[in-house]
Amino acid sequence: MALTIGMIAHDRKKPDLAAWAEAHLDLIARHKVVATATTGSVLQRTLPDLPIKLVKSGPLGGDQQIGAMIAQGELDVLLFFPDPLEAQPHDVDVKALLRLVLVYDIPAAFSPRTATELARSGLFAR
Ligand SMILES: O=C(CO)COP(=O)(O)O
Numbered sequence: 001m002a003l004t005i006g007m008i009a010h011d012r013k014k015p016d017l018a019a020w021a022e023a024h025l026d027l028i029a030r031h032k033v034v035a036t037a038t039t040g041s042v043l044q045r046t047l048p049d050l051p052i053k054l055v056k057s058g059p060l061g062g063d064q065q066i067g068a069m070i071a072q073g074e075l076d077v078l079l080f081f082p083d084p085l086e087a088q089p090h091d092v093d094v095k096a097l098l099r100l101v102l103v104y105d106i107p108a109a110f111s112p113r114t115a116t117e118l119a120r121s122g123l124f125a126r
Contacts, residue, residue, distance in 0.1 A: 001126060003031040004031065004033075004075050004077075005034070005075075005076065010082050013081035019046075021043055021047060022047060027124040028124060029050060032053065033051070033053065035052050036054075036056065036057055038058070040053075041054075059090040063090065063093040063097045064097070070097075070101065078107075079109050079118075080108065082110060
């Protein structure tokens with residue numbers, strides 16, 4: 001059964017997420033990918049053949065849209081690479097998203113290494 005995977009990264013982490021997605025394309029290509037707008041455009045540049053549903057940019061409500069998907073049971077996994085060294089204008093939205101990840105116990109990874117461990121868990125092989 002295809003999973004719906006959310007992909008989000010803050011600006012300085014977008015290259016890391018694109019590189020991770022490229023390295024794991026065989027796994028994620030079986031699933032549906034939804035991404036915030038700017039993250040999604042970077043992913044599309046790296047992986048032009050991967051279909052990606054775009055929501056709004058994070059600071060314009062995209063994190064909240066992904067959060068709403070979690071609340072509605074429409075998101076199975078979240079890969080979110082935040083930048084721990086840069087303040088975000090929409091920090092409250094980021095916190096709200098992370099809170100919903102915990103409320104609904106969504107499998108999530110916040111760095112390339114944890115994403116790789118999640119991939120090794122077999123989650124994406126379903
Ligand atoms: O800000 C984000 C996550 O908090 C991501 O939004 P963008 O992908 O539009 O940069």
